[in-house]
Amino acid sequence: MSIWYTEKHTPHSGITIEVKKALYHAESPFQSIDVLDTYEFGKVLLLDGLVMLTERDEFVYHEMLAHVPLLTHPRPRNVLVVGGGDGGTVREVLKHATVEAVTLVEIDRMVVETSLEYLPEISAGLGDSRVSIVYEDGVKYLDQAADGTFDAILVDSTDPVGAAEALFSADFFRSCRRALTAQGVFASQTESPFYHMAFMKEVSRRLSGIFGVSRFYFAPVTTYPSGNWSFVLGQMDPGAEPRLGDGASLASRYYTPEIHTACFARPRFLVEALQE
Amino acid sequence: MSIWYTEKHTPHSGITIEVKKALYHAESPFQSIDVLDTYEFGKVLLLDGLVMLTERDEFVYHEMLAHVPLLTHPRPRNVLVVGGGDGGTVREVLKHATVEAVTLVEIDRMVVETSLEYLPEISAGLGDSRVSIVYEDGVKYLDQAADGTFDAILVDSTDPVGAAEALFSADFFRSCRRALTAQGVFASQTESPFYHMAFMKEVSRRLSGIFGVSRFYFAPVTTYPSGNWSFVLGQMDPGAEPRLGDGASLASRYYTPEIHTACFARPRFLVEALQE
Numbered sequence: 181m182s183i184w185y186t187e188k189h190t191p192h193s194g195i196t197i198e199v200k201k202a203l204y205h206a207e208s209p210f211q212s213i214d215v216l217d218t219y220e221f222g223k224v225l226l227l228d229g230l231v232m233l234t235e236r237d238e239f240v241y242h243e244m245l246a247h248v249p250l251l252t253h254p255r256p257r258n259v260l261v262v263g264g265g266d267g268g269t270v271r272e273v274l275k276h277a278t279v280e281a282v283t284l285v286e287i288d289r290m291v292v293e294t295s296l297e298y299l300p301e302i303s304a305g306l307g308d309s310r311v312s313i314v315y316e317d318g319v320k321y322l323d324q325a326a327d328g329t330f331d332a333i334l335v336d337s338t339d340p341v342g343a344a345e346a347l348f349s350a351d352f353f354r355s356c357r358r359a360l361t362a363q364g365v366f367a368s369q370t371e372s373p374f375y376h377m378a379f380m381k382e383v384s385r386r387l388s389g390i391f392g393v394s395r396f397y398f399a400p401v402t403t404y405p406s407g408n409w410s411f412v413l414g415q416m417d418p419g420a421e422p423r424l425g426d427g428a429s430l431a432s433r434y435y436t437p438e439i440h441t442a443c444f445a446r447p448r449f450l451v452e453a454l455q456e
Numbered sequence: 457m458s459i460w461y462t463e464k465h466t467p468h469s470g471i472t473i474e475v476k477k478a479l480y481h482a483e484s485p486f487q488s489i490d491v492l493d494t495y496e497f498g499k500v501l502l503l504d505g506l507v508m509l510t511e512r513d514e515f516v517y518h519e520m521l522a523h524v525p526l527l528t529h530p531r532p533r534n535v536l537v538v539g540g541g542d543g544g545t546v547r548e549v550l551k552h553a554t555v556e557a558v559t560l561v562e563i564d565r566m567v568v569e570t571s572l573e574y575l576p577e578i579s580a581g582l583g584d585s586r587v588s589i590v591y592e593d594g595v596k597y598l599d600q601a602a603d604g605t606f607d608a609i610l611v612d613s614t615d616p617v618g619a620a621e622a623l624f625s626a627d628f629f630r631s632c633r634r635a636l637t638a639q640g641v642f643a644s645q646t647e648s649p650f651y652h653m654a655f656m657k658e659v660s661r662r663l664s665g666i667f668g669v670s671r672f673y674f675a676p677v678t679t680y681p682s683g684n685w686s687f688v689l690g691q692m693d694p695g696a697e698p699r700l701g702d703g704a705s706l707a708s709r710y711y712t713p714e715i716h717t718a719c720f721a722r723p724r725f726l727v728e729a730l731q732e
Binding site: 186190191192193194195196197198218219221237240374398400402406407433434435436438439442443444445446447448449451 | 473494496674678682710714717719720722
């Protein structure tokens, strides 16, 4: 018997992965949570039936969401991660020796618990003494956060539908700006340039004028729609230069200083779409 | 009724695409040829059941296989394309005003005929007066080519199995070097860094010492395994700098001069694997 999980990335196309064993299923108050064991990608975490991460390719996404912004800040000490209850982004943040405190704001306690039980290599950092976990809606948390609190805010959200939609609103972006220090940096995942151009244009429009400068960057994530993923970096200080020297010594599997510089290169179709 | 085409990229994973209509099927002397019409990717050309191109994402692959090498030559006039009977690479080569002659060496006449009939936007350049088509095995053709004939040789091959395997041999690379002019450039597709690292290492080993310098580069191609594809650029003149200014005025949808510079950035896992 052969069992295949298929995720439709559009109504007419998708990825299909052979399943070794379904390890876990639960309905949390917020979403369905599944962990599959697969032959090709190791363990796979699904939320509402969509791939959040796989053991095989999660490093690309988590490294790029953490290292590009953190190395664009001169000395990040206090970091907020919104979403990302699996712990992958926190694990990467903790590789930065300057970081003294990481707050993870995750709406769904069961995502954290599932990751701690089934994905120890991804969630390992959640037990670090520098990490605090707050189980709350990210939008509410940022609404109430004190001004100038965080050196970096990293938004590790699900797709921009349902509860996660508010994490891409202009109001939320303004809350993040308010909660950042003077040299603060912001980053968020922003879907696939191949499939979600209209969304990226809208995010670009909403970010206009919020930070000193904001720019998309890109990385290949095999199991995400189209295999090429986008992020946005917002920096309060538009002139801040990345600390590429520090990037060279990071323990990484995807990130390098050369990648850091290169990842901002935009396809012409995106350059033109953003100009329209 | 809903019909889905699935290509396994590994024994345990793949891509799945809903089919509007199967337009064409034939068995040529070399391979099976299919054209599917699909909702998401437009027309799809399959050889031996594997996606060679789709109308929706072929531009990325063809632009990168043509423009990166051609802009690394000071004045490419005489260009050889090996494989690529669909015409997509030739179409991109013809965008370079310096190009006076393009020879397409394709083993399978039926691929050209299928593309001319079903993929007019991809094969359009094949009727250009600068283009000659030779129906022959690429390896044999290069064996017999006169020394110092071509300014650029672009290898637009299928996966390195069966007949295409010889297009990745050290002997073939040496034939290409011999057939190139003093400032000649070589490029070939080299599979996915995510899935085919062992193959890339072997190609890297075989290329060592053949050209003045050879380097991998990368581009996102949604329907190819992992969604991230690699190419190799070999240049006879190791100091040749790309003509980025000329690249800026090319009619492209993916390529930009910024992409040209950025596309050589290698993931750390690849840097380390190639050092082993």
